[in-house]
Amino acid sequence: MFGARNVGLFSLRRAAGLGQSRLRWCLGHALTSSTLHPKDQHSDDFSYTDALSVSQLKHFLDSAGIDYRDCYEKKELAERLHGARHSLTPSLRSELESCASGSQPRPDLTQKNRGDPLLQEERRTIEVFDRSAPSVVHITTSSLVQRQFSLDLSEIPLGTGSGFVWDRDGHVVTNFHVVQNAQRAKISMADNTMFEGKLVGAEPDKDLAVLRIDGLSPSRPIVPLAVGSSHGLRVGQKVFAIGNPFGLDQTLTTGVVSGVGRDVKGITGRTIRGVVQTDAAINPGNSGGPLLDSQGKLIGVNTMILSPSGASSGVGFAVPADTVRRVVNQIIRHGRVIKPSLGVNCAADQQARQLGLGGVLVLSVVPGSGADEAGLLGTSRSGWGEVTLGDEIVEVDGKKVESAEDILHVLELSEVGEEAKVVVRRKGRSETLSVKLQARAE
Structure with a gap:
């Protein structure tokens, strides 16, 4: 029996009176055009990748997630892309074909627009840090001691801690134990500019204190930290701690809310209720720094850790943001907490x-x-x-x-x-x- 194509050619011969040799030419041309050279034959052999530059080949390999660190020549890059042709997504194949044929503008191959190696979760973490870090400060405290048999005063360092900008008036929140017994406090901003800090007031029972940046120019804007709520926190939700552990400024650690509603004894021996427990690493120097949620909003002030050695053991505590808001607003308004x-x-x-x-x-x-x-x-x-x-x-x-x-x-x-x-x-x-x-x- 004849196939559909043969029937058509046979009818064509009868109608046009073609000779046998003419029929063989028509049949061969039809088979060659439709079978030996399909429309997308160039897609299968990937020979057109030779038309791409080295940067373009690397771009498409990056986009496809293909490792090419062991490739030293352009030919090796093309072979690597050719070998992975079946794993390319349809959209990436289409972009590759269009780019090689010149029908589509070549992609911008700057480092910014090349294949992004970061995961979405990593990008969110970076965004939280970039947005919040300018509001976090480094606090160093000292006391003045008069030398024996002399009227000279010596400045003795007491310690360091962290804090964060509360409002545009220059108020900075930190732990009370960071500034306890200090006669001077220096506040280092994220851009390393240094200011003197004056104590506005403190609430030792909650281990909170408020400083004010002295000499802040109205022309120098400061960025307050966004304040969230500790009400409704769920165990397991992601948190971030930014501070200056061991004097290493602008340090980010991550973790989760490990517990809520904890009761811990503060520096005065009184119980601080509703404390947030986290496994985000908190070390000496983190005290007074913010604990943030995934939106970069304050949910607590890091205050202490549970550790015999004094280093992070994965059990840290933060004064809840709802308590911080109530206490800090009263200190700013009255200089103390009215109980x-x-x-x-x-x-x-x-x-x-x-x-x-x-x-x-x-x-x-x-x-x-x-x-x-x-x-x-x-x-x-x-x-x-x-x-x-x-x-x-x-x-x-x-x-x-x-x-x-x-x-x-x-x-x-x-x-x-x-x-x-x-x-x-x-x-x-x-x-x-x-x-x-x-x-x-x-």
Whole structure:
């Protein structure tokens, strides 16, 4: 039987009266044109890669992810590309053919536009660092000591730490223990310009301090760090720490949120609640530096590590950003943190437990305080020595309290002048009192 092409040629011969030799020429030409030289034959043999320059060959090898470090000549590059022709994507093959034929402009082969070897995650990390690093500063502290038998003063270095720009007014946030006992603090910016730092105020219980850059010119712009929120942090989300460990400025370490809601003892012995735990490497010199989320926003201030040797052990802690925002804003506004108080003096927790109490025992009430006006009762002793226990505070603003520290933690989220709902147990009965909060006496 004849194929479709043979039938067509046979009909053509009958119609045109072609001779046998003419038929052989037509058949051979048709087979050669359609079978031996298909439209994309040049795509299969890749011989046209000879038309490309060495830079272009390297460009396409880079784009295809093909290693060519062992190639020394252009011929070897072409052979390497030819050998990997089946692994090229259709779009890359099309670009290659168009470029070789001259129908498409040659690609820009500058280093910037050659195949990007970075992963998307790496590019995001670089972007976070580039955006945040200008806001991170290096702090060095010292004290002035008068020499014996002389009026000369010597400047004795105390230590170094990190900090970050809080606002365009030149306020810098760091840890309290970075500037503790220091008489001078020098702030080195990311561009290595040096300024004197003046202490605005501190909150030792939260290990936070605020400095202000002295002599900052209005013509010199500074970049504040973006402040996020520590509320809603999830274990496992990526974090970045920028600081100056061991004096090595502008150092980036990465990790994840290892834990949330941790309670750790601060430098004063009081508990810092809601601390963020991370495995990002934090070493001496990182203190006071920012802990950032994947958007480059502040979620904590690196404050301490858990390590017998003093070096990073993969367990670091940061004061949560929500606490930092509240404390820093008060220090900038008032020079100190104004802490709300009920106006009571409480018994030690151990004494309350020895008496079989589960709440906080009121020893005395400050005259004229909110507690005094609300009618809270303190512990009293009669003329013949009989002791009458005062009120037992068991709940504040809907939160159960078992220690004086619990009360302080609840109240620090409130403002002076607000009213707190206090539930007390008095002579076996529960009563709810409304107490107006006043500033705690320092």
